[in-house]
Structure formats: C-alpha cells, structure tokens
Amino acid sequence: MPTTVARRLNRNLLFLALACSLAACKPSTDTATAPAPTEAAATAPAIGVDLAGIDKSVKPGDDFDAFANGTWRNSATIPDDRSSIGTGYEVQKKAEQRNADLIKGLAASNPAAGSDARKIADYYAAYMDEAGIEARGLQPLQPELAKIDAIASKADLARVLGSGLRADVDPLNATNYHTDNLFGLFVAQGLQDPEHNVATLMQGGVVMPDREYYLSNDKEMMETRAKYLEYVTALLRLANVAEAEGKAKDIVALETKIAKAQSSIVDTQDVHKANNPWAMADFAKKAPGLDWNAYFAAAGLSDEKTIVAWQPLAITRLSALVGSEPLEVWKDYLTFHALSRNADLLPKAYADLRFGFFGTTLQGTPKQKDRWKRALDSTNNALGDAVGKLYVEKYFPASSKAQVEEMVRNILAAFAERVDTLEWMTPQTKAKAKAKAQTMRVSVGYPETWRDYGALEIRADDPLGNRLRAEEHEYKHQIAKLHQSVDRGEWWMTPQTVNAVNLPLQNAMNFPAAILEAPFFDPRADAAANYGSIGAVIGHEISHGFDDTGAEFDAQGRLANWWTPEDAKHFKEATARLAAQYDAYEPLPGLHIKGEQTLGENIADVSGLTIAYLAYKKSLGGKEAPVIDGLTGDQRFFLAYAQGWRSKMRDAALRQRVLTDGHSPGRWRAQTVRNIDAWYDAYGAKPGEQLYLAPADRVKIW
Template sequence: MSLRRAVLALAILASLAACDRGTTSTQPTPAATAAAVAATSGIDLAGIDKAVQPGDDFDAYANGAWKQATEIPEDRANVSTFFYIAERGEKRLADLIQGLDKSEAAAGSNERKIADYYAAFMDEAGIESRGLAPLQPTLDKVSAISDRTSLSRYLGGQVRADTDPLNDTNFHTDNLFGLFVAQGLEDPSKNVGYLMQGGLGMPDREYYLASGPGMDANRAAYQAYIASLLTLAGDADADRKAKTIFDLEMKIAKAHANVIDSQDVHKANNPWPTADLAKQAPGIDWSAFLDGAGLASQQTIFAWQPQAISKLSALVASEPLQTWKDYLQFRAIDHSASLLPKAYADLKFAFYNTQLQGTVQQRDRWKRAIADTNGALGDAIGQLYVKQYFPASSKARVEAMVSNILAAFRDGVDQLAWMSPETRQIAKTKAETMLVGVGYPDSWRDYSAYEVKRDDPLGNALRAEQAEYRHQTAKLGKAPDRKEWWMTPQRVNAVQLPLQNAMNFPAAILEAPFFDPKADDAANYGAIGAVIGHEVSHGFDNLGSAFDAEGRLRNWWTKDDAAHFKAATDKLVAQYNSYEALPGLTLNGEQTLGENIADVAGLQAAYTAYRASLGGKPAPVIDGLTGDERFFLAFGQAWRAKFRDESLRAQVIGGGHSPARWRALTVRNIDAWYETFKVKDGQKLYLKPEDRVKIW
C-alpha cells in the first residue's frame, strides 16, 4: 500500500468513527475554545451586505458589498474567486518561468524548453519582422488542395485532440473535426477514438442561429472580422470571400448537434467501422482523411454526434472546392493570429474578446506568454509548481476531507428510502472504489520528443498541439490508465472522471478562500468541501449515474429508481429555468442540469461531513458567526463573481455551468440553510420543504 493510500484509508476509518459519534454535546469544550482562538473564520466579513436578507438574495447578502466595491479589470470579461486564485498562481508561474531563463538550464531539458517557449512568445520584434512567414507552410498546403481527396487528407491532417466531452465539457474545436481519446463506453478494457463535430469560428451554433439584436450584431461583426483579417493578409478579394466563408460556417452550424444533445452520452455511443465510413457519412474521402489524421490503422471510430458528422461530411462534397480553400485559409490565419504580428493579434482580440466577451483591454504580453507556455508544457511546469507551493500538510488535510465527504455520501445513500437495495449497493460500491487524486499526478508527461525553438513562437505552439495529438493517439487500443490526470496541478479547477471513476483536485485550487489551512473547518467544508462534494456527486448526476464503478456505460438503475431520479431532476430543471440572467435571457436548466445536480448534492454532502467532523461537539463562534453560518457564507463567497453582459450571455448560451450567482443560490435546497439564517415563507428564495430538491 502506498503512503497516499495508507493516509486515505486511515482518514476513511476516522471519518466513519466521527459519523458514528453523532452530535450530542451542547457545551463548548476547552478544545473547541482553543480552536476558536487558533483559527480564523475564513469569511470576508467586509464583503457581506447586511442590508440584504439572506432569504431574499443569498448571493447579494454574502457578496453584495464586495460587488459594489469591485470593478472588473479592463483586460477581463469577468472577475471571480477563481480569478483571484488564478492571479496568485499566475504570479507564481511568472516567478518560476522567468527565473528559468536566468538558470542556464541544459539544452533539451524541460527547464530549457519552458524558458525558450516563454522567450519566443515575448520576442515581439522578431514576430513583427517575420510577418506571415511562419504560417506560410500551412497556407501553401491549403493552396495545393486540388480535389476532394487532397481536401480530405488536409482536413484529416488538421484534426487535433482538443475536445473533451466527458471530463472538461469541452465540445469546441475550430477544425472541422476533433478527436477525444478515452476508454470505450461499453468496453473499459481499451482506449478508442471519438470523432467530434467542429469547424465553427464563433463559440457555438447558437451564435449563428439564435435570434435577437445581440446575436445579429455578433454575426455582422464576425463577417467583418473575416474580411479584415484576410485584407491584412493581402487578399484583394477579402469582402467576397468573407461572405462565402460565413455562409459555409452557417451551413456547418446548421449541421451541428446542440449542447444538450452533445451532453447526452447515450447518443455518443456509435462505433463506426472505418471500412463503413463512406456509407455512414458519404462526402469525405475517408481513406485520405484517416491517412492524414494518422488513424489509418484504426478498425473503428466512434461518432460522438453521428448526424452532425454525416452532415459535415456531405458538405465537403457539396460545397465548391474554392470555398473550402478560402475557409481553410481564414481558419489557419485566425487560429494563429495571437502569435502573428500585432495587427493580427489586435483584430482577433477585438472580435473574440471585446465583441463576444466585452473585454476592453488586452492582457499584458507577459501574462499571455505565461498562459501559452503553461498550455504547451503544463506537466513540466506543474512539477516545479508543486515542489514550491503545495505542502504535504495541505495534501493530507484535503485527502482527509475527501474521505469524510465520500463517507457522508455513502451514508446518505443508505438513507434514501426511495432507492431499491440493488441500486443502492451499486451506488455505494461506486463511491467506495472512486479513486482520488489530490494535488498532482503519480506520473508526469514526457516532453523529450517535443521541439521548442527560441526563435519560432508560432511553430512552438503548433508543435505543442501536434505533440498533444500524438500523446493521445498513442493510447489508442491500449488499456486505459485509471490514475491518468486530465488537468495540470497549477489549474484552478477540479474534475470528476466518469470513465475512470476518479476525481482530480489540482494543487492550485487548494488555496484560500477555497482551502485555507489557517481557517476553521466550517469555512473549508463550505468552500473546498462543497467543491469536493460537487465532484463526488458528478459520479451520480444525470451523466455520471449512467456509468458503473468500472466506468462502463450501463443502466444499473431499476425502473422505479430511475423514475424517481427523473422526477427530482425535472424539479431542478424547472428551478433553474426560472432564473433570468439578462432581459429576455433565462438559464437553460436542462443544459446545466449535471452541474446543478452536483451543486445540490455536493453541498448537502459537504454539510453532513462538516457536522460529522465536529465529533459531537458544538462549533466555536468566530467573528460573531456560528459554524453553520460560516459554512454557508464560505459557500456563497466561493461563487462570488461579476460578469460583463457579453460574457454572461456567452456563459448562458454555451456553458454547461450556471453562472456563479445562481450557483450560490443552491442553498435554497438545503434544509439547514433555512434554520441557520431563519428563512421564512414569503421571502424570495423560500421553497416549501416538498419543493426543495433532494437527489442524493
């Protein structure tokens, strides 16, 4: 047994013992009094707006004063708790990366590659002097396309592993198709490739198809952006081409499946023998496409959005070859614009950031360089990050919290009167066998084959995409690694991996205010504990509940259990459908259902685990707040955020998560919140007990 597993096992035993002890004592103990002196509340007291009643608007109560005092930085579309933690991490990464350039690291080492990638990105004079030359080989390949076969081979050659529908809810690729590599949905013994729809320049099909003045303006601005970018590249026929390119993308958008259908994993389980691709999706020369994509040896490809893939393939045959060449010329320039001369980067920023997100000012170049370097060499940087910024004490404490919350979840399953014994046992087994990764992975990515040149920033970025693609396609046909991480340690996020029945909690999110070693347990359980509970619950949401403990897609629910689950989730859909984000724009409760389920169930599990952690002793009062007040306030403040209208619109239209404000309102489904803040009937957030959604 490894040290990590030994610590985890001991923590599970301790948490079960704590649950058994119950909550019987009513007087503060010396230990509790000492804890009150030693620990901080973990709550931003100045951010609370006490003029607001918690039962009328809990987000405004927890965060109203903060919102009034906070301005969104001009180089940001929104600002949130995640932003502040990411900003802290960005400064740390800057210290690490900028320091490497002075270390004279050995040629070929990860440290040298990090330093050279960053230096190349920062060489603005070099980028200006080279102009479009670094992109010319790609543009020449587009010019050389002469027939449907060569077009198909080029399209295959552009496929990248840049989509992730299960772990990162990322359905977007600007190439015509994307590839996701993971174990088979019904056969967990080997990895397979999932082909996914793509090809749009704007974020989602709704940007092309939805009505309204905001979307009309976006479409007009996009066509103008296409023309401006082509004009800058020296194309004398830019206006005409912009219209034909936009018209082609409109047809691509009409071919696309929507977000809700793309989220439905049952619609994604479509194994297509590669020998039958011409029948399943006529139009593309699939032999040439697979050869270009390096997938010629694959016997089967899974079509994630089968109807869309068939329609996109048909467009390859039906649209004029020159239209495709114009489109691919633009796609190549647009994709690389951030690493071309400033005029290109500014045009791209003006459309994608100002027009679509409302961001006023471009971020400092060093910040963009840090982000790009981090994207290309994430694991190499991650090793340095955790050595310097993630203590073993934090890892052990968070692992113990995870164990407590898993125990609370299992206990909660036992108390579900509506669930049959058969379904209950499988749910408990799944929770008991869920793998937990805290801080960083057990093994790291090998970058030895990835070439970084100090004078080739665009080449470095394109080679990084190719290196990631080779890394992913090398897994095809092999047994999956259940301990594989899908996020770097320095990413401020957390993830549930349904195919691996595992969770990852990167080191970067284990920072205040999500996790504060100096704060008492109430705040930590309300913030990072709710995040942990959220990820645990993802294993049992509308998506996760379709997978068993081995990550196999199968129905393990009885008919009655499934009906009860559906009725509860329908109530949650209706609850979120009632929230209006902007005039005339309401949330889509079905589109965000999985995340909303995880918020509700995760918060309840975190609260139960927090109460159990007290071991029957009352929580101390700190800063005038009870333990339960600190728990719920920490949750509400973890989801504090301000959005520009454009950014909020983008989140509602294409996002799988509800915007932060409405995530904070999850509390209205938790009975203990009503008792803690004396919420009464007649207040705006009040729900009758029978209307509060309880799923797990």
C-alpha cells in the first residue's frame, strides 16, 4: 500500500476495499463493496429494498445471495476503472461527487492564503496539473533519490530507512498490515496501559500485497511474479537506471527474502503474540544487523524508553537482512520503491506502468480512474479532516445523526438483553460483557475535534512535494501522541469515508457520515430495511468488541482475560465451527476462503446480524410488521442484509481479497443468514438445500 495520510482502514466493515482495491486504499486491497439499489427501488423508499434485483428462480435455501442479488448481478457491469462494484461503491460514488463539488467550489471562491480551504484547493489543483508534472519529470523526486544515492555505509542506510518510517499500519483497528517501507509504525494506547500511548513497530518491506505473492507455488501467483519482475525492470529503465534488468532481479530476490522473513497474516492477527515491549537497548541485542540508534534517531523516536515489537521474529529477521545483504542492492531497492510509490505523481509513463501492474495485473482492472477521481482520493488522504468538516456541514443533517444514534442505543440494549438469555455463559462473564457494552463509546457522523493543518505547507505547483509533506505531517501528528494524554474520542476514519469501525483499545466505534446514506440508511425507509442494512453494520461493529480479538479487551480497552475457562471453551468451539464453515467456501477453483484469517469479521457478521434482528423486533413494540409488496418484515430485513453485501468482482481482485484480507468476499458474507433461526422461518429453507444447517449446527455466539 502506498503510504497514505488519511486515517487507516479499520477493524471495519470493509465496503470500499472491494471498491478500491470504506478510507485510503491499498494498491492491493479493505473494502468489500456492494452495489446500490436500482431505479425501481429508489422510487419505492417505503420498502427500502431492491425488488428488481431478486432472482426468484433461485431457492433462498440454496443460495441466498443469488436469490437476493442474482438478477442485479446478471445485468451489472463493472466499470473499466474498477475491480468490483457493489452497494458500497454506489454510496461511495455519491460521496465522491459531493467531494468533487465541494473542492471545485473552493477553488472558485478564492479562499484566503493559509486557510484549510486554500490548502484543499491548491492540493487538488496541483494534482490535476498534468502539464506541469510532465515538464518537471523526475525533478521533484530528486532529493529523495539523491539521499539514497549518497548512502555509503550501513549507518547511512539505517538513517535513510529510519527517515522513511511512517504511521501507515494499524493491526488493531484495521486489517492494515502492509507497508512497502521496511517497517511501519502504529501509535495508540498500550495493550495493558490505557493511560499512555505507545509506539508499535510492524514488519514491512515488500511492494506486492502479501508474502504469499512471493512464496506461493500457485500457477497464478507464479505468473504474477513474472509480471512483477517485468514491472520492476520497466520502471528502472524508464528512470534511466543503468543495468536495469540485473538490478530488477536483485530487487525481487531481496523482496523474496523479506517475504520469507515476515510473519503470516494469521500470526499477525494474534494479539497475544504481539505484546512484546522492547527497551530501546533490546533492539540491538534481539535484532542485530540494523543500526537501531541511527534508525530511531532518524525516525524521531530516540526519546522513547520502549517500543512494542508486534512481530518480534520478523523484526529480528528483517534487521539481519539489513546487515547481510549488499549495500548496493539495498540502494537499488530503495530507488525502485521511491519510484513505484510515487509514480502516480510523476509523468504519465510512470503512472501508466504502475497502474498496469497494480491495477490490471493485481486487480484485473483494464482502465485507470479518471485523474479527477485520483486527485480527490489524494486530497482526502492528505487533508481528510479539513474536507470532512466541510462535508458534514453541507451533507449530514442533525436529524440523520439523531436517528442513527437512536438505532445504536436500541441495538446496544438488544445486545445486553441477548447476553442475559445466553444459557452457556456464566453470570460473572455476562456482567463483564454487559459492562463493556454499556461503556462503549459510539461516535456518529464526525469527530468532536478536528485536525489542525496549520503547519502543513501546500503549494499549487508542487504535487509530489505536497503529498510527501502531508505524509510527514501525519507521521509527526502520530508520534506527538506519544507525549500526550490518550484521546478516548479519537477518530480513525474521516467523515467522508464509506465504512464503519470498531476500536478495541478505545472500546469505541466510529460511523462516518458518508455511510449513513441509502440504501444502508434511509430515514424514509421501512424499519426492516434500515435494521437489516445499517442496523447490521452497527451490530457488526458492536460485535467486534466481542469477537476473537475484541473479546480479549476489557471495558477500558486493556488486554485482559475477562472470560471464565468454561465460557472461553464454548466460545472457541463455536468460532472453530464458524471457521470451518467458511473454509468450505470456494470463490475460485481451488481457492478457498481462509476461515481462520477471516474469523473476526465472520464472527461480527453472525453476531451483528443476530443483534440487529433482535433490535428490529424490539422496535416494533410488540406489533406485527406490515406486509409490503408481498414481503413480511422479516423477509425484508434479511433481504436488505443480503443486498447490502451484493457485489461483482474481477477474478484477480477476488483472488487478492481471499489471500490477503481479513474480510470474506461480500457474496459469502451474505450467506451469514444460514446461522440465524429467524431466516429459516422467513424463507422456509429446508433440509437438502445447500445452505440448510440443522439447528444444532447453526453457529450461535452472541
């Protein structure tokens, strides 16, 4: 993932990961997208679901996703500049157009120099200046290239590596474990110290999305590696690097060694393997090879007493590679990374080469997004809160905020009632679960405080410099938190992001304004549709507080075991059955979903849908829901849920999702309904149908 400065993709619903592939997007990867309702649905807000998208030739009990979305999928076309489409994509298009209107309006209003509005307008204008970018060539990147070229010792190498450290990973809020820098930094409260922020170092160093792209013997992966070598070679040649072919082979060989040194996604997800605070002196002892004093000094971290090593074995191995691999190979590696990471703001030939690999090869996308869309993405990454403040002022009414906050209260209340009914859970664990739910901080729409961009220099004639300065500004913001009180209300997404997130360390949730739009949320729609769509989103995020990771954190966000052994045993047995359920799904021939890798999101889907359904029934006040267009309230509820996950995805993007992401693809998330008893009553699924599970085999967690 190219280094971005927007708040990161979080432990989230992942709507835009499909769309990009809900915040800044990796060139490789999460957001699971789902498409919007058809015109017919838009004219029938009372029902809130897309009747025209249903394929009535499919039995709901055989494939509920195909039943709910089959007709839509058969006619839907993925735009040439996309790897997928879905409901999240349609909602994101609305946010995108609104952002475009806002930013173009700013430029026309000639805002005051130094104001946030001026910075937004200038950043966007600079990105759009294609003629200026062509004329400047590689000149804007020369300072970085010169710094690399001047490396004459391993101490110099450590300083350059340290100066490039960025806060571009997030192991707890996000499924964002990737950085092409050798290491990435995450700053948040300590795992067992909710009063103080700590710095966490995570593995990185490869350009392709995950270590599997370098190590797998799968035929498609081997073909991808061959195309990657072609990309590295072509980019070096374009930059007039001597002996490009030989250097490209050395670079890919080094990245392969880095991939072998890395921990797997499943190991990275295990928070108990991550709680490794190292004193600063420990790094030289436990991870020799890298000059850590020089590295941390260049990274501005010399004053820290301890830094957490999230993947300690990987950090040790990566440091050893710094010591063992030739200096010239590292210099070539850094040169290539600098070119590749910044190619979209270099002349068109560089941008086209990058897109050819990351867009077409990795995602199957034939056409690059229009430049104005890329400019919007980059502006939002650099100045997310400044744009977001304007966005909510214009597009997010107080009435929507109040209505969603009421739904959140209802769903939290339903969760507490559900805990009381769990026969398998002991009273002491129930009390702690309810306490955690009751103290959960829920933020809807936008943060209470906004970022200050006063120190960030933005120039209308320096697009690459703008982004590099914005990345550095974000990094300085993050490391400054190390010397401040923990902000319990910190937001990790911008308001204009179509996504939602649970924050286990803060015991909190963020629901940005941009996701609170139809069909996810429509203030005019029937309650069944709203609870089945945005209600399930809310339930999903609440449930993250009690999934395989969230259940490890107490009400204060402290890593603590609050389960009795009996309760923990039941929980692990139930989640193991859910992992096995997803292991059986086969999105592409021979490629199965990884049930363990996606377990946290799958737990949140099952539990969140359960809670949302209970809250929906509670909202009826004991009355029967009306039948609308021949559908009962329960039928509309489950239909809205499945249509929220409708998606259509290119095979290359689907493969990347399955291999690298903690979220299952949307088509299989829609099948979550097979674990909910009420779905069987609503749609009459019977033994012998493909989704049917006997009552004892349905996974019930919360």
